Amino acid sequence: MAEFFKQVSEFATKAKISNERVMRGATIKLFSSVIMATPVNQNPTQHGGGLRANWQLGGSSPASGVVNAFDEGSATASGVSSGVASATNWHEFTLANNKPEASAVEFGGYPKTPKKGSKVSKKGVKPAEYKILSAGGFSSAAPRGMVRVNAARFDAIVEQMARAQR
Amino acid sequence: MSEGYLEAIQKAFDSKLMAFGSTNSIIIALENINAPTSADKPYLAGYLLPTEVESADLYFTDRRDGVYQVDVNYAQSTGSSKSNAMNDKLNAAFSPGSDLSRDPVCVSILRVVPGPLIVENGWAKRPLSIYWVTHTERL
Numbered sequence: 001m002a003e004f005f006k007q008v009s010e011f012a013t014k015a016k017i018s019n020e021r022v023m024r025g026a027t028i029k030l031f032s033s034v035i036m037a038t039p040v041n042q043n044p045t046q047h048g049g050g051l052r053a054n055w056q057l058g059g060s061s062p063a064s065g066v067v068n069a070f071d072e073g074s075a076t077a078s079g080v081s082s083g084v085a086s087a088t089n090w091h092e093f094t095l096a097n098n099k100p101e102a103s104a105v106e107f108g109g110y111p112k113t114p115k116k117g118s119k120v121s122k123k124g125v126k127p128a129e130y131k132i133l134s135a136g137g138f139s140s141a142a143p144r145g146m147v148r149v150n151a152a153r154f155d156a157i158v159e160q161m162a163r164a165q166r
Numbered sequence: 167m168s169e170g171y172l173e174a175i176q177k178a179f180d181s182k183l184m185a186f187g188s189t190n191s192i193i194i195a196l197e198n199i200n201a202p203t204s205a206d207k208p209y210l211a212g213y214l215l216p217t218e219v220e221s222a223d224l225y226f227t228d229r230r231d232g233v234y235q236v237d238v239n240y241a242q243s244t245g246s247s248k249s250n251a252m253n254d255k256l257n258a259a260f261s262p263g264s265d266l267s268r269d270p271v272c273v274s275i276l277r278v279v280p281g282p283l284i285v286e287n288g289w290a291k292r293p294l295s296i297y298w299v300t301h302t303e304r305l
Contacts, residue, residue: 106214107293108235109284112201136197136213137237144215145233152231152297156220 005091008158018165020090025161026154028081030123031057031095033150033157035077038097039105039141042133043118050073054099062096106145108137171230171271172301176214178268179234179296183212186259192252203287207239208248210256212236221304226305234260235298242288249292255281260296273300 008023012038035055042049055151056063057080104110117132133140169177180196187194193209195201202209215233222229238252257278266273281293 103282103284104286106238107281107284107291109286109291111287144217148233148235148295148297149215149217151298152233153217153220155299156229156231 009122009125011158011162021165022158022161024084024090025164026089026158027084027093029157030154031055031080031084031093031097031132032077033153034147035080035143035145036074037142039139039146040072042141043131045122049099050154051099051101051105052076054097054102056096056098058089059089059095060097061095062094062100064096066098076146087146102146105142105143106147107140107146110134110137110139145153169269171300172214172216174268174271175216175230175232175273175300177229178266178271178273179214180212181268181296182260182266183210183236186210186256190255197260200238201239208238208240208252210236210238210252212287224252226304227300229298229299230302234298236260236294236296238292238294242290246283246290248294249283249290253292254293257292266298269301271300273298278304288297288303 005023008026009019013019013023031063035052038052038055040052047070049070049072050108053069053076055068080095081137084090087093113136114134116130118130119128119161120131121129135143138145176197183196184194187210189243193202193207194207195211197213201211213235215235217231220229221227236256238249238256240249247304257300260275260278262275262277263277266275276297276299279295279297281295
């Protein structure tokens with residue numbers, strides 16, 4: 001993230017626009033995109049939104065631990081955006097998710113060729129129903145992961161924010 | 167245009183990975199093509215993860231970014247040294263700052279990031295993320 005600030009700063013200086021506004025704007029855009037790309041569990045027997053709700057904003061040190069919360073909508077993205085907008089120190093932000101399933105969702109850690117899929121019928125229902133919720137190792141709800149495809153757009157996001165500030 | 171932009175980007179990476187597999191005597195599994203199921207055959211799997219196509223200027227040019235992920239798969243319980251060595255070789259083959267050309271695109275490799283070792287279903291997989299960017303004429 002220090003490098004992130006340096007790049008934003010250099011760009012903003014060249015373009016004679018506010019470093020702070022570009023930094024906050026680009027961070028909000030990037031972090032919101034990551035959070036909203038996070039899949040919500042489609043298994044009706046489980047509570048959905050635990051992974052999305054676990055995105056936590058930090059400063060120079062990433063947040064640690066897991067929170068017991070669920071978000072199937074945009075509450076987490078709104079909360080993180082408000083945090084970025086109001087933080088006193090705007091030079092460094094981190095976004096962390098410590099849920100164990102995060103790496104499987106990001107890197108495609110599910111079975112490439114699932115045999116039965118996940119059990120989606122309630123306990124005691126017979127015959128049990130199964131549904132395949134992944135494809136090629138990735139969650140069907142996030143077939144490109146969450147973080148890297150948005151981080152890859154970093155330069156484009158900074159340019160967009162700088163244009164908007166002119 | 168000989169083939170579409172997206173297909174040319176995918177083929178640029180896939181063909182480089184196939185050549186790498188041939189040089190290093192390791193099986194390559196491309197997207198939507200069956201991978202080995204026997205854990206005694208290590209293999210590399212390549213995936214293209216493109217992002218949104220965005221305007222790079224007012225009228226003529228699109229910017230395309232993304233990640234080409236290469237999974238380095240070795241059998242579970244065999245440690246990490248072979249996987250790490252293969253990651254290093256891949257990093258050298260897809261070095262940051264280099265370009266891959268395939269008509270009609272020229273894809274620039276920006277950075278290469280090794281991921282965590284994920285152990286599951288008899289395999290230990292370390293994903294390598296190759297960040298890329300290219301600019302194309304607007305369709």
